Amino acid sequence: MNKSRQNEFELTRILMAAVDGQATDAELQRANAMVTDDPALARVVVDVLTQESWLTWHSTKARQDGELRGDLLQQIVAAAQSTAAAGARETTVSAGAPARRSDARSASGWLLxxxxxxxxxxxxxxxxxxxxxxxxxxxxxxxxxxxxxxxxxxxxxxxxxxxxxxxxxxxxxxxxxxxxxxxxxxxxxxxxxxxxxxxxxxxxxxxxxxxxxxxxxxxxxxxxxxxxxxxxxxxxxxxxxxxxxxxxxxxxxxxxxxxxxxxxxxxxxxxxxxxxxxxxxxxxxxxxxxxxxxxxxxxxxxxxxxxxxxxxxxxxxxxxxxxxxRSMGADSLRIPPQYVQAVLEAKPLLYWRFEEANPDHVTNAAGDRFHGRVVGTAEFVKHGDNQVVELGSTPTERAYTTFLTTDEPVADVLDEGYSIEAWVKPSHYHWATLVGMVCPPPAPEQRRPHAFLLELGGPRAAATSIEHPGRIRFLHRNPPSDDVSLGTSIFSEQAYDLRQWQHIVAVKRGAAMALYVNGKLTAAGDDTTPLPAGWRLIVGQLDEGQDYRRFIGQLDELAVYPRSLTEQEIRSHFELSRRSQRALPPPATDRAVRLQIKPPAVDWSELVQGLARGA
Missing domain, CATH: 2.60.120.1440 (Jelly Rolls)
Structure with missing residues (x-):
């Protein structure tokens, strides 16, 4: 058996295992490498699995006790080799004419x-x-x-x-x-x-x-x-x-x-x-x-x-x-004066309201330090008397890579706890960093280590230590690092809403970690380490040097507290804003949420890239 036929046979075996759900990660990586090295094998992938699909639908006897019969596997390989050898003998159709299908499969060509x-x-x-x-x-x-x-x-x-x-x-x-x-x-x-x-x-x-x-x-x-x-x-x-x-x-x-x-x-x-x-x-x-x-x-x-x-x-x-x-403007966010007063009375370290007209600067409403700097092009959207920041809305590279950061690092060690609070409206399900705390890199050429992350999970990945599909992640890590195996992550029980405002609060009370969404506790964990000093806040992407996990959507009323908010304070902040809103549209059903965040059958390659980027 020559090398080409060996590759086709091996690829076919892996594909059949994948169809049955039995292929290992190593086998899938091997198959991907084979197709990448020899693009001609892409045709084998299509043809082999097309025929396997045809066998599955038209002959339930094609399988015995869940195993694909060896003679049929050989027939599939032979057919794939025949198709690959046919090369340029493809069928084409003229403009406006429907595609013709072979008589043997005319009833199911579209399905295949x-x-x-x-x-x-x-x-x-x-x-x-x-x-x-x-x-x-x-x-x-x-x-x-x-x-x-x-x-x-x-x-x-x-x-x-x-x-x-x-x-x-x-x-x-x-x-x-x-x-x-x-x-x-x-x-x-x-x-x-x-x-x-x-x-x-x-x-x-x-x-x-x-x-x-x-x-x-x-x-x-x-x-x-x-x-x-x-x-x-x-x-x-x-x-x-x-x-x-x-x-x-x-x-x-x-x-x-x-x-x-x-x-x-x-x-x-x-x-x-x-x-x-x-x-x-x-x-x-x-x-x-x-x-x-x-x-x-x-x-x-x-x-x-x-x-x-x-x-x-x-x-x-x-x-x-x-x-x-769903329109991004369908759900508006109104912030009454009572809400602003309640936040200021809770004594935040910084409170970004995004009310200023300066497109390059964000004012800290809670003090004279820790103002924000806009890197890129942010949009500011009016919701009645309230103004919010919108990231990634304009299809330009500069707008898409926009993020916010503090103009100076925070030197204090927050050993008594801390809280991060924000109103968030995601455009769609995507893997994104809402808020991060990054520290100086150990060396000039190294990545900045993270001490804290508040992130959204994307729609396609299986649950891992750093991302759960459609869920909100709260990471605490001390010492700061970009090693994904370090630190403690907790994830929301429910999927986040699309194009609707939601109130998110991450709280560290001593060793206890807690994540609240719309005034309700949705995740909890433990980590005995305090938040280190020297971090700089970043909003909208992983860090200043890595424009990955970019947030696309709207954000408002971002506050960082040098203490843990109580559950009563969190519920009060949520209710103060939502009582002033119009009636919210009904949430998507559980089934609709599952459909939205269901991953494809094979998606290990993007996950590997995410792990390589750290955090």
Whole structure:
């Protein structure tokens, strides 16, 4: 067996183990290295898992006691090698024509395309590899979306807006605004929000994607979503706009606005306005397929069972489950004079209210020292008589890398405890540093060590010592360090809210650590060490020299106290502000929260990068 065939066989074995949930981290890293070293293996990934998906759906006998039969594995490898050898014999279609699929899989070609794309995209390989082969022909296995002829594009698709987007497993921003997309091009959005505009001769559609998500543009004026969330607004379409998913196809009628969420084997369709038609294969009523109409205000959940049948259930559409459907200005923050008085009476070391007109300076309302300095471009937003700071809202590099820091270090040792208080409104689920305390580096070329961090967890990572999906983290560490194994971290029990103001307080009372959200205790821990001296406050990113974990959203009423606030004080501060607010929108359901923060199947590479950055 030559080296090429050995690599294909090894890669296939790892992929099959990954499908069964049995692949180890070392095997996944080996597979990623193989595809990175030999981009031609990307085609094997797509084709092998496409065929495995076909076997799973069409023949439950393909597996015996949960193990893939050896003869079928050999057939899959042989088919993958045959496809790779075919090279340039891909099928292309002319402009405006739908992609043709082989007769053997005509009933499920769209399903296989979504399944194949989902595995590659979830592994963080899809676009990273596709980018390096952008001008090379891509083989069509009969199940993957057919690429359009480069000289006759089916339609014009462009990225028109981005918010804190991380593309591909490398974490680099690979797509700019007005970036022209091609049919068959995979978008791997690890984090952030991206808006796409699709125009063709008979219609127009706007897609808004929420990371983590995997999307492939298809040749029939549609898109295939493998995982994640999107909202679609379809206008002027002479024929339905099609969205394919692992559990069925959704035809979106003209004048329809809907949301689509895929996670944990379930597909949810939420129609806000208009009408959509869900085509469900192998429905649980024993029919070969089922067509279900979803109207205004309705939702449909489609989930696959172990017997290969697909179950569906109706419900009520929820706009709050989709970040794009919530305006950042919908929930305002009003701070009455009683709140300001209560904070000042609690004697904070610093109190930043962000009320000044100077875009480069933040005044400490509690004293003459520890004022703030704006590095970059911050926006200041009015909420009635109150003003808040907004970070990362403008799609420019300078605005995106904006952070705040104190103009001098704090020399005192806070050995009796401390408290950090702030009102926070995140734009979307993302791994971000709200507030940090950094100390001088041990040497000029070394990173600044952290003594304290208040952070948000992203949507995609499994729970680790430094990040829990969608949760708030409170880290205390003495001696200060960038070693992730040191210090004590506690995490909120519930996920934080999107585009809604929430009151967050981290408290250290002697050895006790406590985290409060909206006046309620949500996490507790113990660490006997005091807060060291010499730290400098940083807001909006990991530290001055590392523009990672950037916060995108709004923040206000930041206060640092040289003592521990009591529970009564914390509840009083929360109630003083919220009593003056209008009624809050209902929180997202537990199910919606889980869908929002569900990670892709494989996401170890971004985690490794996060660990390497420390803190």
């Amino acid at each position: 395309a979504a399944l194949a794309a989902s595995v590659v995209v979830a592994a963080g390989w899809g676009y990273h590899i596709g980018r390096s082969q952008r001008d090379a022909p891509v083989a069509n296995s009969g199940a993957s979306p057919a690429l359009q002829d480069e000289e006759a594009p089916a339609y014009d698709a462009r990225i028109v807006h981005r918010t804190a987007c991380l593309w591909s497993s490398s974490g680099d921003v690979l797509f700019d605004d007005n970036y022209a997309l091609r049919v068959g091009e995979a978008l791997t959005l690890l984090e952030g929000l991206a808006q796409l505009q699709i125009d063709w001769s008979a219609g127009q559609a706007t897609l808004e994607i929420e990371g983590p998500a995997g999307l492939v543009l298809t040749a029939d004026h549609g898109a295939s979503l493998s995982h994640g969330k999107l909202t679609a607004d379809v206008a002027g379409a002479a024929s339905p706009f099609r969205l394919t998913t692992p559990n069925g196809e959704v035809e979106v009628a003209e004048g329809t606005k809907l949301g689509l969420a895929i996670a944990g084997g379930a597909v949810e369709v939420h129609v806000f306005e208009g009408r959509a038609l869900a085509k469900i294969p192998w429905a649980d009523d024993q029919s070969d397929s089922k067509q279900v109409t979803v109207g205004t205000g309705q939702s449909l959940t489609i989930s696959a069972a172990s017997d290969g049948r697909v179950h569906w259930q109706r419900g009520t559409a929820s706009r709050d489950s989709f970040a794009w459907q």
